Amino acid sequence: MFWIFLRLGLTSFGGPIAHLGYFREEFVNKRKWFDDPSYADVVALCQFLPGPASSQVGISIGLSRAGIPGAIAAWLGFTLPSAVVLVAFAFGISIYNESLSAGWLHGLKVVAVAIVAQAIWGMAKSLTPDFRRVLIALGSAGLAILFPTAMGQMGVIVLGAILGLIFIQGIAIPPQTPIRIPLSRRAGIVSLVIFASLLVALPFWGSGHENVKIIDSFFRTGSLVFGGGHVVLPLLKSEIVNNGWVSSDAFMAGYGAVQAVPGPLFTFAAYLGAMLNTELTGWIGAGVCLLAVFLPSFLIVFGVLPFWEKLRQIQKMRFAVAGINASVVGLLMAAFYNPVWTSAIFSVKDFVFALGCFILLMFLKAPSWAVVILGAIVGGLL
Structure with missing residues (x-):
């Protein structure tokens, strides 16, 4: 599990x-660990939850296949590459050549257009x-x-569930393929209690201890942010820069660097x-803050998944989930337009390049x- 997610x-x-899209290609198309409806159910749930949706999907996949150790291994593999590069950048190591960065980064954005298009095509069919x-x-x-906000996305998912209950009831929905969740509902309740307890207790513990206050800032950000990595960056700025823990210039330098690395933006x-x-800085500070911002995702996923598997098997819930899954396709289509397409396709050459990548992936x-x-090589050369 670790090596699979490390490559991702x-x-x-x-x-x-x-x-x-990468996850779907790896775990639905290639490894057949999930079918499209089951994978879409996990995606829909994680879109609903606060925190980084893609990391939560990875944690869920690891949990389903190999229990809690698998969930941890999946998160470590997916998170370490970008975290290590960003810490190296913080230490002043020049990882990327400035003259090449615009070209190869643009090439990667064009490849993302093809990957998301492939994901939409495959998920829409099923x-x-x-x-x-x-x-x-x-x-x-x-x-x-x-309405391109986190609340707008949640509203679309809720509306999809309602429309599914109203309009899909007359359509035969095949039984859902079970998703193996090796956690009991009691363990889920314990996880949610720990999450709520930390969310309430950390602000009190941090009132007289700066290190605990820092941990609280990252934990609270990971607990309450909806809309994924792009939303967490301005929230972290208000917490970290306003408290004087990191200068505004240093924050903005990292803001640019995080756009250049693979993996989750929460590794910022x-x-x-x-x-x-x-006094909490360097590699120790990096590790503590990284764990603090991702810990809510583990606790929430571990707490919700045992109940989600039961709920998704109920017939009316299956109609609602069918509507939610259709809404997830719509959310992917919206994200394909903005920011994926609008940030990558600026010319006919970009379109032809994206089309070529799509053909490579699909056919x-x-x-x-x-x-x-x-994509990185071609973008750098051009």
């Missing part, structure tokens, strides 16, 4: 939506097989484009931990990691 952590450029669910997906995409916490102007069955490397 080294090659998964393009942000959380692209990560879901999750929107009839006209009603196509309409739900298209409506969800339109609403998500018009490791950079900030290494840059803290406190020539090229591995996604090879297309990522190709």
Whole structure:
């Protein structure tokens, strides 16, 4: 599990939506660990939860296949590459050549267009097989484009569940393939109690201890942020810069660097931990802050998944989930337009390059990691 996710952590450029495309290719198409409806159910749940959705999907996959050790191994593999690079950047090591960065980074963004398009194509075929669910997906995409906020995304998912209950009840929904969750509901309750207790207790413990206050800032950010990595960056700035723990210039330098690395954007916490102007700094600060910002994701996923597996097998819940899955396709379509397409396709050359990558992935069955490397090379050369 660690090696699988380490390879994904080294090659998964393009942000959380692209990560879901990489995961689908690896675990649905290649390894057959999940079918499309089951994978989409996990994605829909993690979109609903606070924290980094793609990391939570990875934690869920690791938990399903290899228990709690598998969940930890999946998170470590996916998170370490970007965390190590960002800490090295914090120590002043020049990882990227400035003259090449714009070209090869742009190439990676173009590859992300092809990867997300492939994910949408594959998920739409299985999750929107009839006209009603196509309409739900298209409506969800339109609403998500018009209201591109975390609350807007949650509203689209809730609306998809309601429309599923209303319009999909007359359509035969096959029984859901069970997702193996090796945790009891009692363990889930314990996990949620620990999460709530830390969320309440850490602010009190941190009132007289600066290190605990720092941990509280990162834990609270990981607990309450909706909308993924791009939302967490401004929230961290208000917590970290305003408290004087990291200068504004240092924060903005890291903000630029985090766009250049694969894996989850939440690893920005490791950079900030290494840059803290406190006794908690360097590698220790990086590790503590990284654990603090991701710990809520573990506790929430461990707490919710045992109940989710029971709920998704109920017939009415299956209709609701079918509507949610169609909405997830719509959310992917909206994200494909903005920011994936709008941040990458600026010319006819970009479009042709993205189309070529899409053909490599869809029809020539090229591995996604090879297309990522190709995209970086071609982008750098051009």
